[in-house]
Amino acid sequence: MEIKKDKLQEIENHLQNLEREKGITILHAVESGSRAWGFPSLDSDYDVRIIYHHEHEWYISPFEKKDNIEIPITDDLDIAGWDIGKTLSLLYKGNATVHEWLNSPIVYFSNQEKHSLLRDFAAKEFNAAPAFYHYISLTKRKFLEPQTQFNAKAYLYGLRALLCANWIADRNTAPPVLFEVLTKTYLDTNLKNELKIVLQDKAKQKEKDAFAIPKNLWQYSLETYEQVSESFSERKRQGKQSDYEQLLRKIVM
Template structure:
């Protein structure tokens, strides 16, 4: 098993080039202008943020936005997402999508784990109130439900396994789409806290399983230099690990605590972001 410092130094692909960052921030400014919204927070949410991009990985940009306060007073609620077609730009494929602030806070109230992933992304783009939103962990963290989050990650892992492990081959990227949520669930089982977004930190959970970490190290190395859609022969050691841990964690998750907090404070926070 390689050391943590070796893993941290492993990727040779810049997560986000200067060209891509400038282009993404220009696109975000255009979206804000066209939709007449204030983009509060914007980050990278895919494999680049997880720490294992491929040469052809998309830029998965996710953002949270707010309308002017009067928009929220209409009798009929407007749409609460901005979804854009994937763009083939000079910097690579751009996949941009955003949630309205009210939708975001409603999902946070339900302990939707995606929000905590976005908040801790290591790749943050410039937006109106990015720093302020990112510093709200003290407000948001009590809403985090270990049992809900664990089941969320196990569901992602299980559904991907059911789709991808039916034949003799599997795409490299799909192994990571199974491994990362499974490791996130293992983290929650052990610590009952928000799991790290970056895979390298989750791999520390496998300190006593060198055969599995060696398999993952090899996959990470191949993913850096290979089309992420490239199919490879299934790896029996990883398949067994995934199946064994998925079964174990589905039982262990039942014993995790839920979140029990006063939810009224989010109304005030919502109003503050709207300038009320």
């Protein structure tokens, strides 16, 4: 999805100011959420997410330090991010969001060498079980909310999470970020046509506007949720901490 030039410049200015104010170096800055997935609403924020690092002396300390950044939302711009140490710690625990940031199709800035190191390492270390349960839990939460049947945003969030869980159960790899890739993989022609209407409606709506989800699509989602929930066989994986420490040193130094 294309971002307007003036918005790109605004985001770039914010990121440069952030580096100066916080004394950090941004190694990767991307769009996250519905814009990155391919189905923003009329009033969707720009959810800019960053992975950054400090000078190496910052990491030589016996005391814990703040390892995340959250900037108060201004207008439609939401900026937040994690230090590389926190990023790697979350990756070790199987955090699915790390993979989404590393593979976002909308990139505002990236140190290509360091990003490639991190992205390839993350793919190799992908931990299927916690990622699967993250997505299937999100699906359950969305599909149990009564308003989901009448809200395009809530439904699409639930459906995307469901298809991500299905992808992990099938392939044991991180799911694609783009919603279109997931729907092409799992939905038949009739369901894709019905989904197209929902997507067109969401693009014209504000996020809280009501819109009834087609019955066939809703029924497919509930049935698939039951099937995927029961079919997943847990795969335990725990990487070596020394590999994570080595990568941290390589990126920071």
